[in-house]
Amino acid sequence: MEVFAGDGVQKAEWKAISRGAAVKFDGVQKSYDGETLVVKDLNLDIARGEFLTMLGPSGSGKTTCLMMLAGFEPATHGEIYLNEQGINNVPPHKRGIGMVFQNYALFPHMSVAENLAFPLQVRGVGKAEQEDRIRRALDMVELGAFGGRRPAQLSGGQQQRVAVARALVFDPELVLMDEPLGALDKQLREQMQYEIKHIHENLGVTIVYVTHDQTEALTMSDRVAVFNDGVIQQLSSPDVLYESPQNSFVAQFIGENNKLSGEVVAMDGANCEVRLDDGTLLVADPVNVKGAGSRTTVSLRPERIELAPSDEPENVLDGKIEELIYLGDHIRVRMNVAGNDEFIVKVRNRRDKRPISEGDMVKVGWSASDCKALDAVA
Amino acid sequence: MSSATDTPTDAIAGDGIVRAADGTPLKRSLARALRREKLRSFLLIAPLLAFVVISFLLPIADMLFRSVENxxxxxxxxxxxxxxxxxxxxxxxxxxxxxxxxxxxxxxxxxxxxxxxxxxxxxxxxxxxxxxxxxxxxxxxxxxxxxxxxxxxxxxxxxxxxxxxxxxxxxxxxxxxxPGYFLNAVDAELTAEGVEMKPENERIYLTLFWRTLVMSLMITLSCLLLGYPIGYLLSHLPARSANLLMILVLLPFWTSLLVRTSAWKVLLQQQGVINDFLVWINLIDDAGRLVMINNQTGTIIAMTHILLPFMILPLYSVMQTISPSYVRAAKSLGASDWTAFWRVYFPQTVPGIGAGAILVFILAIGYYITPELVGGTSGIFISNRIAYHISTSLNWGLAAALGTILLLLVMALFYVYDRIVGIDNVKLG
Structure with a gap:
C-alpha cells in the first residue's frame, strides 16, 4: 500500500513528532466476516500532541480503525501500540483513552455533573478533587452553570460540549472523536470546530478525529489521513492534501476538482505532456504517472483557472460558457472545455470583473504546476 | 389551529382576552374549530366505549355493590x-x-x-x-x-x-x-361487642391474601431473573437470530394455557419425568421423590413459565432502544464490564423492569387456572377462593368483598409503585 507520510511535516506547531509516536498502527488488518478486509494493512504513526483526522467516505474503514484503537473491535491481524506498549490485549477501560461519540452517549439518567464524575469515580478520585476537576472541565467548555441539568435538557451543542468535557475530565493523553459534530447544524458545527481546536491547543492532548466532512478535516487537523477502501490514500497536512493530492481519489474527495482524462505522451522530469481524449495537448505536473504511454487523469482546481488570461500560462484552451451560477463572493462558471462540459471555473466577484454571459466563447488558462497528472480513473 | 396563528397580534382587546378576527374570544373560536374533530374522534371510540361500559364497568360496579348490599x-x-x-x-x-x-x-x-x-x-x-x-x-x-x-x-x-x-x-x-361480607373477607365478624377477629382456627382469608401477595412477588422476581438475560440476549443478537429467539419466546402464547399447565403436571408429579430422571441418575432414591406439584413450588414454577413472555417483551423493547454506545462510552471512561453494566446499562432498563414487573405481578395476583390445577391446597390463590364462592358456595357477597379487597390492594400497590418508581418511568415499548 502507499502511504505518503512525511509530506505534512512542515507545520511549525507540529514539532511533537520528535518525541516519538503516541499511537502506532503496525500492519493492522480487520475483517468482520472473514471474507473481505475492511482495513487492509494499516501502518500509521500518530505523534504525541498531534491532531490527526481520519477522513473518508462511509465504509472506508476509518471508524473501524478508531474502534480498534479504543478497544471495542479486536484487530484481525497486526499490532496497535500506545506509548510503545502493545495494547491488543488491553481491555478498553484500561486503555485510558477519552472518547467522544457520534451521538454523544451522555448517560441520560445522570446529570451533567454526574456524567463528568463518572470517569473520576471509577478511578477512585477523591470527592473534593472530583468537584474541582468537574468545575474546571465545565468552565473549559463554558457550561459552568449547567452541572445540575440532565442531558435531555441541553441543546445539541451543549450536549456536544459536555461530551468533550467528559472525555477530557480524567486527563487522558489521547482523545478519540467519532464524527462528534455530525448531528449539529452548520453554524454550530463551525463554532465547535474552533472550540475543539482551541482545547487541543491549550491542553496539548493527542486527538484522533474521524469525519467524512472534508472542511472539518481541513480546518482542524495537523495531519489528515484520507481513507478509501480500507487503505490510507494520503497522509499529509491539510494544505498539502489540497494542493498536492497524490491520486485521483484524494483530488476528488478533497475540494472541488476538474478532471480531464488523457494519455501521457512525453515526460521531461519536471513536467509531462498529456494528450487529452479530444486531442488537445496539456503540460502538467506528473505526480502519479508511470511514464509515456500511460493513461492519466489530469486534476485541476476551479479557482486556479483564469478566464481570458492576461499573462501567458503554459496551458491556454478555448472554452464555451454553458452556465453561470451566482454565489455572492464568487461566480461558478460551467464551461465546455476540451469536450468536457462539466468544466468548472470559479471567478471571484471583483469590482472590475469583465462582463460574461452564457454562450460566450472565452479562453481559459492555467499553469502547468496547477494541473496534476494523476492515476487514471476507471 | 390555523385560526390561532392567523390572528393578528393586535387582537388583544382592553380586557386582555385574545380575540379572533370576528371579535369572538380566541379560545371559544378555537374550541369551535376543534369541536368537529373531537366529535369525530369520539364517534370512532364510541363502540368500544359502549362495549367496555356494558360488558366490563357495569358488571364490576354491580359486583362491588353486592359486597355491601343486604x-x-x-x-x-x-x-x-x-x-x-x-x-x-x-x-x-x-x-x-x-x-x-x-x-x-x-x-x-x-x-x-x-x-x-x-x-x-x-x-x-x-x-x-x-x-x-x-x-x-x-x-x-x-x-x-x-x-x-x-x-x-x-x-x-x-x-x-x-x-x-x-x-x-x-x-x-x-x-x-x-360491612359483614368485608369483615368476613378479612377474618373478622360483627358481634354484640363490635368488630372482632374470628377464632384462630377459622381464619383463612388473611393468610390467603398474604400468600397470594408473596407468591405473586416471587413469581415476578423469578420472571425477572429468567427474563432479563433473555431480553439482553435478544436485544444484542443480529436481527435474524433475534427473530428466531423471539418466536421461541412467543411460542407458549400459541399453545393452550391448559395444555401448558397439564404439561407441568406431567413433568413435576412424583411419578413424573423430572423425578424419574433424578431417581435414574441416583440423585434421590425412590422413596425420596420430590414433591413439586400440588403445592406452592408447582404454582410458582408453572406460573413463572406462563408469565415469562410478559416480562421479556417490555424488557426487550426497552433494551432495544439503548444504544450500545452508552456501554462503550462507560468503558472508554474507565468502567469495568460490571460497572458499565450496573451503573450505565441497568439504570436505563429500569423502565422495562417496571413495566414487566407490573404486568406480571398484576396478572399473577388474579391468576386462577394454574393455581387451581397445580396448586393443591397450599398453592391456591385468593382468586380460587373467589371462584369457589361464586360457583360453589354461592356466597356472592363474600366473593364480591374479596374481589373488592383484591382490587384495592392492587391499586394501593400501584400507588406505592408510582411513588417509588414513578409510573411515567414505565415503558411498554
Whole structure:
C-alpha cells in the first residue's frame, strides 16, 4: 500500500513528532466476516500532541480503525501500540483513552455533573478533587452553570460540549472523536470546530478525529489521513492534501476538482505532456504517472483557472460558457472545455470583473504546476 | 389551529382576552374549530366505549355493590325487622310477643313465595344453623294457627328461637347495607361487642391474601431473573437470530394455557419425568421423590413459565432502544464490564423492569387456572377462593368483598409503585 507520510511535516506547531509516536498502527488488518478486509494493512504513526483526522467516505474503514484503537473491535491481524506498549490485549477501560461519540452517549439518567464524575469515580478520585476537576472541565467548555441539568435538557451543542468535557475530565493523553459534530447544524458545527481546536491547543492532548466532512478535516487537523477502501490514500497536512493530492481519489474527495482524462505522451522530469481524449495537448505536473504511454487523469482546481488570461500560462484552451451560477463572493462558471462540459471555473466577484454571459466563447488558462497528472480513473 | 396563528397580534382587546378576527374570544373560536374533530374522534371510540361500559364497568360496579348490599333480610321479613328495632339485644331478654307475631305474618308470605330458605342461607354465613332453622320453621309455620302466643309456638317448633343470639344476628343484619361480607373477607365478624377477629382456627382469608401477595412477588422476581438475560440476549443478537429467539419466546402464547399447565403436571408429579430422571441418575432414591406439584413450588414454577413472555417483551423493547454506545462510552471512561453494566446499562432498563414487573405481578395476583390445577391446597390463590364462592358456595357477597379487597390492594400497590418508581418511568415499548 502507499502511504505518503512525511509530506505534512512542515507545520511549525507540529514539532511533537520528535518525541516519538503516541499511537502506532503496525500492519493492522480487520475483517468482520472473514471474507473481505475492511482495513487492509494499516501502518500509521500518530505523534504525541498531534491532531490527526481520519477522513473518508462511509465504509472506508476509518471508524473501524478508531474502534480498534479504543478497544471495542479486536484487530484481525497486526499490532496497535500506545506509548510503545502493545495494547491488543488491553481491555478498553484500561486503555485510558477519552472518547467522544457520534451521538454523544451522555448517560441520560445522570446529570451533567454526574456524567463528568463518572470517569473520576471509577478511578477512585477523591470527592473534593472530583468537584474541582468537574468545575474546571465545565468552565473549559463554558457550561459552568449547567452541572445540575440532565442531558435531555441541553441543546445539541451543549450536549456536544459536555461530551468533550467528559472525555477530557480524567486527563487522558489521547482523545478519540467519532464524527462528534455530525448531528449539529452548520453554524454550530463551525463554532465547535474552533472550540475543539482551541482545547487541543491549550491542553496539548493527542486527538484522533474521524469525519467524512472534508472542511472539518481541513480546518482542524495537523495531519489528515484520507481513507478509501480500507487503505490510507494520503497522509499529509491539510494544505498539502489540497494542493498536492497524490491520486485521483484524494483530488476528488478533497475540494472541488476538474478532471480531464488523457494519455501521457512525453515526460521531461519536471513536467509531462498529456494528450487529452479530444486531442488537445496539456503540460502538467506528473505526480502519479508511470511514464509515456500511460493513461492519466489530469486534476485541476476551479479557482486556479483564469478566464481570458492576461499573462501567458503554459496551458491556454478555448472554452464555451454553458452556465453561470451566482454565489455572492464568487461566480461558478460551467464551461465546455476540451469536450468536457462539466468544466468548472470559479471567478471571484471583483469590482472590475469583465462582463460574461452564457454562450460566450472565452479562453481559459492555467499553469502547468496547477494541473496534476494523476492515476487514471476507471 | 390555523385560526390561532392567523390572528393578528393586535387582537388583544382592553380586557386582555385574545380575540379572533370576528371579535369572538380566541379560545371559544378555537374550541369551535376543534369541536368537529373531537366529535369525530369520539364517534370512532364510541363502540368500544359502549362495549367496555356494558360488558366490563357495569358488571364490576354491580359486583362491588353486592359486597355491601343486604336488602334480603328487610325484604323477606319486613315487619319483623321493623318491630325488632325497639328490642335491645343487650337486655338479655328475648324479643316480646309483637316481634314473634310479626315474624309469623312475615313467614307466611315468605313461605308462600318460597324465599324463606334464601334468607336462611344468607344468615347462615353469619351464624351456622340459621339455614336449618328457617327451613324447619318454614315447614311448620303453615300449620300454625293464627292465634298466639307466638313466642311459645315458635320455641316449640325449634328451641333455637329462644336463643338470644339468633335474634341478635337477625337484628344486626337487618339494615340494607352491611360491612359483614368485608369483615368476613378479612377474618373478622360483627358481634354484640363490635368488630372482632374470628377464632384462630377459622381464619383463612388473611393468610390467603398474604400468600397470594408473596407468591405473586416471587413469581415476578423469578420472571425477572429468567427474563432479563433473555431480553439482553435478544436485544444484542443480529436481527435474524433475534427473530428466531423471539418466536421461541412467543411460542407458549400459541399453545393452550391448559395444555401448558397439564404439561407441568406431567413433568413435576412424583411419578413424573423430572423425578424419574433424578431417581435414574441416583440423585434421590425412590422413596425420596420430590414433591413439586400440588403445592406452592408447582404454582410458582408453572406460573413463572406462563408469565415469562410478559416480562421479556417490555424488557426487550426497552433494551432495544439503548444504544450500545452508552456501554462503550462507560468503558472508554474507565468502567469495568460490571460497572458499565450496573451503573450505565441497568439504570436505563429500569423502565422495562417496571413495566414487566407490573404486568406480571398484576396478572399473577388474579391468576386462577394454574393455581387451581397445580396448586393443591397450599398453592391456591385468593382468586380460587373467589371462584369457589361464586360457583360453589354461592356466597356472592363474600366473593364480591374479596374481589373488592383484591382490587384495592392492587391499586394501593400501584400507588406505592408510582411513588417509588414513578409510573411515567414505565415503558411498554
Amino acid at each position: 336488602n334480603i333480610v328487610r325484604d323477606t321479613i319486613p315487619e319483623t325487622v321493623q318491630t325488632l328495632a325497639s328490642w335491645d339485644a343487650d337486655s338479655g331478654e328475648l324479643p316480646d310477643e309483637r316481634v314473634f307475631a310479626a315474624l309469623y305474618r312475615d313467614l307466611q308470605i315468605a313461605v308462600e313465595k318460597r324465599i324463606h330458605t334464601r334468607l336462611g342461607s344468607r344468615l347462615n354465613y353469619e351464624k351456622s344453623g340459621m339455614s336449618g332453622l328457617f327451613r324447619k320453621t318454614g315447614r311448620e309455620v303453615r300449620r300454625l294457627e293464627a292465634e298466639g302466643p307466638f313466642r311459645e309456638r315458635f320455641i316449640e317448633i325449634d328451641e333455637d328461637w329462644a336463643d338470644i343470639e339468633v335474634w341478635a344476628v337477625i337484628k344486626r343484619y337487618s339494615p340494607p347495607y352491611t
